[in-house]
Amino acid sequence: MSKGMTLTRFLLEEQRRYPNSRGNFTALFSDLAVAAKIISREVDRAGLVNILGATGDKNVHGEEVQKLDEFANETIIRTMERGGYLAGMASEEEEDIIRIDPACRGDYLLLFDPLDGSSNIDVNISVGTIFSVLRLDGPRAETAPGDFLKCGARQAAAGYVLYGSSTMFVYTTGFGVHGFTLDPGVGEFLLSHENIRMPDKGRIYSINEGNSRRWTEATSRYIARLKANEKDCSARYVGSLVADFHRNLLKGGIFLYPADKKSTNGKLRLLYEANPLAFVAEQAGGRASNGETRILDITPSELHQRTPLIIGSRLDVLEAEAFFKETAGETGPKA
Ligand code: AHG
Ligand code: MN
Ligand code: MN
Numbered sequence: 113m114s115k116g117m118t119l120t121r122f123l124l125e126e127q128r129r130y131p132n133s134r135g136n137f138t139a140l141f142s143d144l145a146v147a148a149k150i151i152s153r154e155v156d157r158a159g160l161v162n163i164l165g166a167t168g169d170k171n172v173h174g175e176e177v178q179k180l181d182e183f184a185n186e187t188i189i190r191t192m193e194r195g196g197y198l199a200g201m202a203s204e205e206e207e208d209i210i211r212i213d214p215a216c217r218g219d220y221l222l223l224f225d226p227l228d229g230s231s232n233i234d235v236n237i238s239v240g241t242i243f244s245v246l247r248l249d250g251p252r253a254e255t256a257p258g259d260f261l262k263c264g265a266r267q268a269a270a271g272y273v274l275y276g277s278s279t280m281f282v283y284t285t286g287f288g289v290h291g292f293t294l295d296p297g298v299g300e301f302l303l304s305h306e307n308i309r310m311p312d313k314g315r316i317y318s319i320n321e322g323n324s325r326r327w328t329e330a331t332s333r334y335i336a337r338l339k340a341n342e343k344d345c346s347a348r349y350v351g352s353l354v355a356d357f358h359r360n361l362l363k364g365g366i367f368l369y370p371a372d373k374k375s376t377n378g379k380l381r382l383l384y385e386a387n388p389l390a391f392v393a394e395q396a397g398g399r400a401s402n403g404e405t406r407i408l409d410i411t412p413s414e415l416h417q418r419t420p421l422i423i424g425s426r427l428d429v430l431e432a433e434a435f436f437k438e439t440a441g442e443t444g445p446k447a
Pocket of ligand 1: 204
């Protein structure tokens with residue numbers, strides 16, 4: 113790994129693989145990195161400036177909007193909307209798609225969860241930003257919500273920013289997964305984790321056990337089986353998907369947010385959370401499923417669609433899928 117390799121330099125080197133590239137993709141990522149630095153700075157001083165707490169509004173999912181949710185959402189939109197590479201954006205925090213001024217239109221669609229794990233903001237625990245990039249099928253005068261409803265296998269790129277003990281930018285364009293750490297002194301993301309591979313199996317499982325009384329029979333039996341295994345397992349659950357995913361990406365393990373008796377589609381959003389992380393997981397050798405189907409094969413029907421999510425080490429997820437399929441035959445409902 114060459115020392116001092118910035119994200120921009122790395123992207124420019126990747127761009128050389130495509131002699132006809134106009135550099136739009138590189139520009140998109142550079143601006144996304146700028147937005148990430150601005151959000152990171154605000155997260156870092158969240159306790160000092162008046163940006164903790166809720167705005168008093170509810171978002172499209174009926175969840176309380178935090179001030180930092182709103183700040184991150186606005187920052188990404190303002191940083192990216194005039195770059196000339198986007199045809200539209202869709203945000204977890206916005207009911208409708210975000211349209212682009214025709215003078216600045218490009219070919220890509222950006223989907224994002226501006227601040228993931230927002231219930232952790234006020235207590236100084238890691239949060240993140242998740243993003244997914246699609247290419248428009250063909251030139252279009254107007255972008256419509258239907259343009260965003262592509263299955264995850266068609267993502268051109270995806271990744272996340274983790275605002276943790278350090279800030280990391282992790283992404284894939286379908287050629288492996290690369291991680292960059294923000295050097296705050298230099299103000300640049302520097303290559304720190306080249307070609308990340310997820311262990312095939314792990315000891316960690318991550319699920320919100322507080323929901324156990326609502327779990328389906330299949331989920332209860334699966335978790336009981338994990339605990340009964342003589343190979344010791346460890347429970348880890350931050351409650352910020354980006355942080356839980358990132359830890360399992362590096363250490364190996366499985367994360368589950370299943371459907372339960374109250375939410376038949378689970379909680380997490382297919383387009384803003386499950387798809388981008390599924391692309392990263394698969395590119396690192398891992399796997400992601402809704403218990404029945406590979407996440408990247410699901411054709412979305414709505415922008416804010418939810419999905420059960422089982423994601424992590426390849427063999428652990430395969431084993432869980434087999435268990436859920438087998439148990440569904442006996443008990444009825446899926447994961
Ligand atoms: P968001 O903050 O973007 O709404 O996402 C919250 C998500 C995700 O980060 C996390 O995995 C999950 O919600 C935690 O939910 P529970 O508190 O229900 O476990
Ligand atoms: Mn989220
Ligand atoms: Mn969010």
